[in-house]
Amino acid sequence: MHVFVTGATGWVGASVVQDLIAAGHRVTGLARCEEKGAALAATGAKVIPGTLDDLEILHNAASAADAVIHTAFNHDFSRFAENAQQDRRAIETLGDALRGSDRPLLVTSGLFGLTRGASELEVVSPASPRKSEAAARDLAERGVRVATVRLAPSVHGLGDHGFVPILIRLARESGVSAYPGDGSHCWSGVHRQDAARVYRLALEQGVTQSVYHAVADEAVPFKDIAQAIGRGLGLPVESRKREHFGWFAHMAGANMAVSSEYTRALLGWTPSGPGLLDDLALPGYYHAD
CATH class of the missing domain: 3.90.25 (UDP-galactose 4-epimerase; domain 1)
Known part of the structure; x- marks a missing residue:
């Protein structure tokens, strides 16, 4: 499988890339600077320079892939609302590239706004400041095969x-x-390597559910x-x-x-x-x- 990964040089995304390549998949990763791109290339991944604001690049890369994993997010908390909207635009762009096909998209979210002990079936509060899961639900209603991986806060x-x-x-x-x-x-x-495996297993099994919980403890x-x-x-x-x-x-x-x-x-x-x-x-x- 050829997988396009955003956030491919980040804390979670880098582990996702390594896990996918170790399992025999081909990876194209988005990298926002030359130094990080070089580190990504050293793993055996193909590198596409760009950021989440480069919507044409995102669309083209998603169109060329068998599946997409979106882990990128700007964690500058001083402008969280702006970053959440940037994230939503990126997810909508990736979904538009996959619409009309059976190729899956996995997006990333957290646990904030869920009740204690919640299962994968619980819907996150609409008041949640991060909009990735809402964007995924909108894409699903438009026929995109999409799911959210909810990461533990640690x-x-x-x-x-x-x-x-x-x-x-x-x-x-x-x-x-x-x-x-x-x-x-x-x-x-959840340990980062265990989290990475959730993304891969979900892709390999066809993304049959709308939400997965990458939670160990x-x-x-x-x-x-x-x-x-x-x-x-x-x-x-x-x-x-x-x-x-x-x-x-x-x-x-x-x-x-x-x-x-x-x-x-x-x-x-x-x-x-x-x-x-x-x-x-x-x-x-x-x-x-």
């Missing part, structure tokens, strides 16, 4: 630069590894995450009010913990990487931020 592993490193930086700056309230709310976690109490960070940095672990977390408060205080039972059974997916707390026990994790 897609972890050495080199992680996602949400947990934000907490690590905050702990370093404030001198305390904090949790809001009593810390009983939970996050899900289904519910890790936030207080446990804070305690692991405290041990790693040698800092006290204490409850703090919402204001302590600044712009990240809405994420730090959210329940983002769902079930992946259906995805596991459907795809035959058994996560094999280390769990989130196991990764946070590694000294090297504290050099990744």
Whole structure:
């Protein structure tokens, strides 16, 4: 299968590319700079220079592929609404290129806005700031074979630069590894290599469902995450009010913990990487931020 991957040099996308190539698939990846393009080419993938704003490039690359995986997203949180609209335009462009064919598209979203313990059947709240899943549903209504891979808030592993490193930086700056309230709310976690395998298995099995959950640790109490960070940095672990977390408060205080039972059974997916707390026990994790 020839797969076009956006975000092919990113944290998740790079692992998706490696997993696809190891399984014998051909990959074309989008890269926004020459340096990252060179690293992508070294994996054996074909490189297309461009960004999510290059809609003609996206359309042409999707038209030439057997399947498309969209992992790219601009994580500049100071302009999240703009980035969400950019993401939606890219998804609509990729879908338009595939419409009228049976070629599948997988897009990426998160767990924010879902109830604790939600299954793959639960629809994300319309108030969710990220619009990828809504865009996918619109494409499905227009006959595109499309599904959403919902990623855990912590897609972890050495080199992680996602949400947990934000907490690590905050702990370093404030001198305390904090949790809001009593810390009983939970996050899900998944190792990046396990997450990558969900995308591949979904493609290989024909994208038969509308949503997949790339979730290994289904519910890790936030207080446990804070305690692991405290041990790693040698800092006290204490409850703090919402204001302590600044712009990240809405994420730090959210329940983002769902079930992946259906995805596991459907795809035959058994996560094999280390769990989130196991990764946070590694000294090297504290050099990744």
